Amino acid sequence: MKGLIPRIHAPFSVSPAFFLILLITWCLSTLPRIVNATSLTYSIAAHEKACFYAHVDKVGEKIAFYFAVQSGGAFDIDYIVTDPRGQLVISGDHERQGDFIFTANYVGEYSFCFANDMSTFAEKLVDFEITVENEPRAEFPQRPSAPEISTNMEDSLYRLSGSLNVVGRTQKYFRTRENRNLSTVKSTENRIFWFSLLESALIVGMAGLQVFVVRTFFNIRKGQWV
Known part of the structure; x- marks a missing residue:
């Protein structure tokens, strides 16, 4: 059986294209571990208050909060974001949509609440996304011969x-x-x-x-x- 195995006498070398493919594959497999995102669509009934939570593991992480009222009434909603201590971070009344990015100064759960108190009978369909992302970049594997x-x-x-x-x-x-x-x-x-x-x-x-x-x-x- 040993005679069937070919022997390679030439030195093994990796082409730059193969290295780039491996690098891209590693990056794609690592990105989901760096970013934690939640995208939901929720129907808020009249006089209802709905809260959602995102956990922050360490200080300095970036939190992105996006929402948009898709249907119902005048397309407006009240929202409030609080930190783990219960302190107000951002808030707004009768807003149709918003897109915010802020830095987490405390470790714990941040609450994102929507209130439909202004509506008598209209339901509001809200599309929102909460993203928690580490600020430092990931460390990619480098070849000593070609770090650039x-x-x-x-x-x-x-x-x-x-x-x-x-x-x-x-x-x-x-x-x-x-x-x-x-x-x-x-x-x-x-x-x-x-x-x-x-x-x-x-x-x-x-x-x-x-x-x-x-x-x-x-x-x-x-x-x-x-």
Whole structure:
């Protein structure tokens, strides 16, 4: 069986392309461990207060908070963000959407609450995302012979990640605009339908009233002639 195994006498060398592929694969497998994100869509009933929580392991981590009201009422919601001590971080009333990034100064659970107290009966559909990300960059494996390749690839990956985040934000913005415009179109269609129905009922009522008046008039005139 040993005669079937080929012997390689040439020195083994890794091409730069193969090294870049391994680096990209390692980065993609490491990024989910660096970033902890939660993207949800929640329907908040009238007079309801819903809270969500994100845990921070160490001081200095970046927390990104994004929300947008997709449907319901005037597309507004009250929100409040508090730190583990219960102190206010950010808040707002009757806001349609928001996009915030702040630094966690304390370890523990940060609460993100939405309140629909201003609505009497309208439910609010809120699309939000909470992201907890470590500020320092990940340490990538480097080859002693070509450290500049690893540095350039690291910078390129972070620029690509930033561009993808911008694209994601833009897609969320257009999704929100589409949902709101669709809700406006549906509301306008309903108003046109009920207005047309009311207009038709008024026309039929006026026609019936005219017939009644004319018949009453001729009946009175006929009684007077007799």
